[in-house]
Amino acid sequence: MTSGALFRLSQAQTYYSYHGMQDRDADIALQKYKPKMKWNSKHKILDIGCGPGDLTYNYLLPLIPSNGEMLGIDISPAMINYANSKYKDSRLNFEVMDISNPKVAEKYKLNFDSVFSFYCLHWIQDQRSTMRNIYSILKPGGETLLIFLATSPIYRLYELLAASPKWSPYMKNYRDVISPYHYSADPVSDIKNLMQSVGFHVKECFCTPTSYTVPSKQVLYKSIEAVNPFLSLIPEHMLKEYDQDWKEKMWKSNLCTLLETNEVTFKYSLITIYAYKPH
Numbered sequence: 338m339t340s341g342a343l344f345r346l347s348q349a350q351t352y353y354s355y356h357g358m359q360d361r362d363a364d365i366a367l368q369k370y371k372p373k374m375k376w377n378s379k380h381k382i383l384d385i386g387c388g389p390g391d392l393t394y395n396y397l398l399p400l401i402p403s404n405g406e407m408l409g410i411d412i413s414p415a416m417i418n419y420a421n422s423k424y425k426d427s428r429l430n431f432e433v434m435d436i437s438n439p440k441v442a443e444k445y446k447l448n449f450d451s452v453f454s455f456y457c458l459h460w461i462q463d464q465r466s467t468m469r470n471i472y473s474i475l476k477p478g479g480e481t482l483l484i485f486l487a488t489s490p491i492y493r494l495y496e497l498l499a500a501s502p503k504w505s506p507y508m509k510n511y512r513d514v515i516s517p518y519h520y521s522a523d524p525v526s527d528i529k530n531l532m533q534s535v536g537f538h539v540k541e542c543f544c545t546p547t548s549y550t551v552p553s554k555q556v557l558y559k560s561i562e563a564v565n566p567f568l569s570l571i572p573e574h575m576l577k578e579y580d581q582d583w584k585e586k587m588w589k590s591n592l593c594t595l596l597e598t599n600e601v602t603f604k605y606s607l608i609t610i611y612a613y614k615p616h
């Protein structure tokens with residue numbers, strides 16, 4: 338299963354409305370790293386896994402000069418349709434593309450000054466070809482800032498659902514959508530070693546335990562629906578039952594905490610990498 342390719346257009350809309358956590362974490366990372374990064378007068382940026390395009394447009398586009406260029410790619414045609422319909426600028430293009438596909442390196446070799454990716458790379462099992470592609474498409478001296486999940490309660494939820502006889506037929510390949518670092522004892526070393534082995538100089542790489550609080554159960558449910566790729570695999574007539582079941586499992590297993598204020602909080606860990614391609 339190719340994870341993100343399963344997103345429907347309605348999910349692109351839901352994701353757009355319910356991705357406060359991703360928005361906050363991308364913003365924090367950019368505030369910290371954009372002053373450290375190198376910028377030039379014809380700067381070219383790639384945003385991998387741009388989703389509905391709002392972070393590309395709101396956070397990254399303002400970083401490039403008037404004759405800079407920026408490309409947002411995503412494996413999901415639904416996401417790219419959404420981004421194209423909403424965000425227009427002469428410097429900006431969106432394209433359907435799988436960053437782990439070797440053709441990316443051929444098409445965009447030595448093309449970009451910087452490559453960003455927010456909340457995408459945990460979807461991809463083939464980390465080596467992904468990192469190799471990022472390396473190939475950067476110009477010498479080019480930089481990359483990548484943030485993605487190591488662990489998340491949603492992965493535990495998928496494990497629980499996939500273990501139940503009712504849902505297992507639709508979630509056979511659930512491991513494909515779980516971060517490759519979820520089961521790692523030392524994700525930082527794994528990623529650093531991988532990046533160095535493809536040629537990167539890693540300036541910073543860390544994995545931070547993080548939490549996020551949403552204002553209500555409803556917002557939590559929408560935020561989970563927005564990224565659940567199995568929704569398009571469950572038969573229509575079973576969707577209501579699936580919906581009830583995952584919510585029940587989530588609360589029974591204490592995957593998140595309901596606060597007295599009716600807000601809901603949950604914990605996850607986030608990997609941040611800041612690296613460059615040596616000259």
Ligand SMILES: C[S@@+](CC[C@H](N)C(=O)[O-])C[C@H]1O[C@@H](n2cnc3c(N)ncnc32)[C@H](O)[C@@H]1O
Nearest residue numbers: 341359386387388411412413435436455457460
């Ligand atoms: C959670 S969204 C993040 C969107 C946006 N960057 C943000 O932070 O709001 C993850 C996106 O990665 C995309 N994606 C998953 N696998 C991908 C791949 N192999 N190549 C490109 N995009 C991919 C998904 O389709 C999805 O739109």
